[in-house]
Amino acid sequence: MGSTGDSGNGKAGWWCRRSSSPSSSSTASSSTPSRTFETRDPRTGDVLAHIAEADKADVDIAVKAAREAFEHGKWPRMSGYERSRVMNKLADLVEQHADELAALDGADAGKLLTLGKIIDMPAAAQMLRYYAGAADKIHGESLRVAGKYQGYTLKEPIGVVGVIIPWNFPTMMFFLKVSPALAAGCTVVVKPAEQTPLSALYYAHLAKLAGVPDGVINVVPGFGPTAGAALSSHMDVDSIAFTGSAEIGRTIMESAARSNLKNVSLELGGKSPMIVFDDADVDMAVSLSTLAVFFNKGEICVAGSRVYVQEGIYDEFVKKAVEAAKNWKVGDPFDAATNMGPQVDKVQFERVLKYIEIGKNEGATLLTGGKPTGDKGYYIEPTIFVDVKEDMTIAQEEIFGPVMSLMKFKTVEEAIEKANCTKYGLAAGIVTKNLNIANMVSRSVRAGTVWVNCYFAFDPDAPFGGFKMSGFGRDQGMVAIDKYLQVKSVITAVPDSPWY
Known part of the structure; x- marks a missing residue:
């Protein structure tokens, strides 16, 4: 599993062992799971690495870390400007490590190395910076309330967000979900696809270097029926953001309904x-x-x-x-x-x-x-x-x-x-x-x-999501932040006001 915190104090650690490089070192926290699974190179079918496999107990640890960071940590209490500075620093690190990150996704997912360098990594940094720019622009409205009252709304972070992402765009999907959640002041637990966990683990490491506080970003590699199911049904997760198949999307909705009726957003399949x-x-x-x-x-x-x-x-x-x-x-x-x-x-x-x-x-x-x-x-x-x-x-x-x-x-x-x-x-x-x-x-x-007269013309400012069985909710654009926020109305009596 991975996290921005690896101090062994109840926060999830990040760890993998590279089987293809015996001279490389590995780092493990006290929460390292005992089981591992293989991630393979689709160019050859050979094993790339053995990854610590998260199960329900490990998801519990990660969610507990995220809850602690949300309820008592700095991130939700920082000003939007302060969160923006950290997110921009993370974007800088993504750009600085673009070559090795593109190589990770290339080896893990079979993606073109050249396009990873010139499209995926720059787009990930752009996504981070887009929402970093939005972090200090989240605000409510003044209300014209009838009678001797005044009213306003607050937009507050929804809490702990569970993120489940697919294997086809490991980097872009990570930041598509995580960036607006961070801007909103949420903490996140990310389950990457079991086929492509390597770059997500590396992003947890870079987040730590960027100054993201412990417990704010947690990565739990594992399988859908175990780690994914534990995350989507967890009573202490407030929202689930999922990209994947319609079949699994339906399962996630059922889990959310049976647990705590958590908010769900789904970007599902297509036949365009x-x-x-x-x-x-x-x-x-x-x-x-x-x-x-x-x-x-x-x-x-x-x-x-x-x-x-x-x-x-x-x-x-x-x-x-x-x-x-x-x-x-x-x-x-x-x-x-x-x-x-x-x-x-x-x-x-x-x-x-x-x-x-x-x-x-x-x-x-x-x-x-x-x-x-x-x-x-x-x-x-x-x-x-x-x-x-x-x-x-x-x-x-x-x-x-x-x-x-x-x-x-x-x-x-x-x-x-x-x-x-x-x-x-x-x-x-x-x-x-x-x-x-x-x-x-x-x-x-x-x-x-x-x-x-074009295709694949994506931009962070253009909302993205589906109709019908392609899901609901939107990624990208300012509208994407809304799914990580709650609106609170505050009404105050002003009995001596001369205006009523």
Whole structure:
């Protein structure tokens, strides 16, 4: 488990043993669990490190540390300006250690090293600084109360926040949840995905160096049925922020309801449509669609995996999309020439291959890809299906891999109907030169984010979250702080006031 406190005084410690480097040292606190689990390199399948495995007892220790820090510690009682200074210092440390952090995520999750350095780490620092800037701007309102009273509202930190994050963007997901919680004055307990715990442990260490007080950030690596379940059902956790599958999101809601009715925010799965109209620049549309599906090996919740192309350019689009997929280089994520690394682990690798087989068995036509590649590791070729029907499994279920379903449409109305023909509603893409079409479709598609003539255009100021079974609550933007705050009304009698 990890924490900003490792003094052995009841606060969780941070620890891992690197199996691949016998000369490296390890640090352990008195709360180190006796069990460990392996995290593996998806490039080879080899063990990277043995990580201390947190169970219910360890989660109890971490929550107790977070509760102590919240009820009696400095962090919630600091001014917003003081919290801002510490958060900016942590952002500085993320930038200073960007190379090694990108390498950790590259080795642990199969993410491209180059993109980690130029996208993930700078974006994490930007997220921290965005909310650091918001920390001293949290305030309530004056109320015009009827009668001889005066009133105002206070916005106060909700308390101890449990954060459960997935493996596809270990760094970004960590700071997406932790940054606004810190700005609000909360303390947090983070359970990283068991596949990718390394960078989260390192962030606990950097938080300590930045001056985050003991117990404010606690990291508990472990598994969902043990550590995750203990966190989501804990009676002393006030809020849960989760990103992951709809199935687990439902389980977390049930746990929260059965325990203390804690606040829950969920960013769940997606099956996002990419809608390309006849007037689009075909080369640009192919480039965007390729990126939308194959970026991060398809392991991204907003992947534009359902590509709808209007019939006038469909044949040309298909030809160029296949060519682009064949030119999309799959290989070592530490190689700067690589476009796509391996799936995160063997389980996900086999899951994606199973979906590809289902697509073929249900009658879709495989145009390219569909097979493992390389002598070792969890690499899959970029895959494109055509002749896909809306009721097919590959058009309805989130694959979370490099699989594109290409479909044809005739009219704008048909495109909207097809785009909404799924239980998810996380994101959508539109490619057109016609402003009226762009506006009409943007208003009609049921998705939390709509990108027009672009894709993956994220910004800390733009709220992000889903409709339907893609969850509720928003990350990013000032609205994200609200889920870590409670509003209190204060009414005071003023019987001698001359104004009533």
